[in-house]
Amino acid sequence: MPVPYHRPSITNAETEAVQKVLESGWLTTGKVTAEFEGEIAARVGSRYAVAVNSATAALHIALASLDLGPGDEVIVPTHTFAATSEVVIYTGATPVLVDVERDNLNMDPAGVEAALTPRTKAMMPVHFTGQAADMDALIAIAGDIPIVEDAAHALPTTYKGQMVGSIGLATAFSFYANKTITTGEGGMLTTDDPNIEDRARRLSLHGLSRAAWSRFESGSTWEYDIVEAGFKYNLTDVASAMGLAQLQRLDELATRRREIALTYNEAFSGLAEIDPLVVPRHDDSAWHLYIIRLRLEHLTIDRNTFIARLADRGIGTSVHYKPLHLHPYYTTRFGFDRSDFPVSSDQFDRIISLPIFPGMTHGDVTEVIEGVADIVRSSRR
Numbered sequence: 001m002p003v004p005y006h007r008p009s010i011t012n013a014e015t016e017a018v019q020k021v022l023e024s025g026w027l028t029t030g031k032v033t034a035e036f037e038g039e040i041a042a043r044v045g046s047r048y049a050v051a052v053n054s055a056t057a058a059l060h061i062a063l064a065s066l067d068l069g070p071g072d073e074v075i076v077p078t079h080t081f082a083a084t085s086e087v088v089i090y091t092g093a094t095p096v097l098v099d100v101e102r103d104n105l106n107m108d109p110a111g112v113e114a115a116l117t118p119r120t121k122a123m124m125p126v127h128f129t130g131q132a133a134d135m136d137a138l139i140a141i142a143g144d145i146p147i148v149e150d151a152a153h154a155l156p157t158t159y160k161g162q163m164v165g166s167i168g169l170a171t172a173f174s175f176y177a178n179k180t181i182t183t184g185e186g187g188m189l190t191t192d193d194p195n196i197e198d199r200a201r202r203l204s205l206h207g208l209s210r211a212a213w214s215r216f217e218s219g220s221t222w223e224y225d226i227v228e229a230g231f232k233y234n235l236t237d238v239a240s241a242m243g244l245a246q247l248q249r250l251d252e253l254a255t256r257r258r259e260i261a262l263t264y265n266e267a268f269s270g271l272a273e274i275d276p277l278v279v280p281r282h283d284d285s286a287w288h289l290y291i292i293r294l295r296l297e298h299l300t301i302d303r304n305t306f307i308a309r310l311a312d313r314g315i316g317t318s319v320h321y322k323p324l325h326l327h328p329y330y331t332t333r334f335g336f337d338r339s340d341f342p343v344s345s346d347q348f349d350r351i352i353s354l355p356i357f358p359g360m361t362h363g364d365v366t367e368v369i370e371g372v373a374d375i376v377r378s379s380r381r
């Protein structure tokens, strides 16, 4: 495909860092992972960071650290990936879906307020596309209720000048292959709370009192206690080496995403049929996704046909997301239909995620812009 939806940006720095670990004699979680944790914490301004093998794992151990169980409720947006809500189900608690704001598809604070019950034990905003959710409003509504942020899209993102990762009780980042920085698969939980850090770290490795690296380092190689039933979520030093090399390049990678986004914004501002998401002035988005919304009233074709026409021109796209409430698991379990979350349902029909990755050339970006503009011109009502 001439312009794929995504291509990771890997340089010699990542290859050499990984090779060094491969030759070091220690492959699993060890000092390189500890260094990666320290660097992420320093970058986002959190006291602690716990490296894990996905953002899903980070979200899960954050919720598990809160001792959620059957009867408890956790508020999540419906317009998100499977992970945000499934981790609630892992704990035995019930996900309570709420609709999103039309401007930016982030969780709607008014919907959150309406969904609060005495059983609400946490809320999980998603910083959708890399744009921060309305944290001031959510914090005001939450009061004492813990906020666990799904920041899978949001490195580096600021909210009113503060880095996402240092705002709520705990924040989960993703290093999946198409994120701003990647370890292939990987994730990080950041928090300022020593109890969450301690518990999440233990849960990330079978509930053991001491991880293999600390036993090895201290010279007592076998002894540990199983303190509780945990999970196998630790990140390897191989992956962390790649993460450290990528983190060194974070500014460069994020800047290129922003440049592409601003070029798209400028180009599409002249097309009445295209409606980009609105980024509030005080926020700096990570621009993980660039989503256009079709004003279907002005077009003769639907979203899927638009995507097929882009694919005919060799342009890869995606859709983020089909909302949770339209998936069989949720319709069957909760009886949802489109009318339960009207904003998300309506927006789902209109959205297309365009390629936005640092390796895109000027020519690639132009090709996408011309592709969108040509399809719009040929399918105007």
Ligand SMILES: Cc1ncc(COP(=O)(O)O)c(C=O)c1O
Residues within 6 Å of the ligand: 053, 054, 055, 056, 057, 080, 081, 083, 084, 126, 150, 152, 153, 173, 174, 175, 176, 186, 187
């Ligand atoms: C909003 C959101 N939350 C969580 C995840 C899960 O991330 P991971 O694949 O690292 O588990 C993703 C994945 O892309 C995501 O988009």
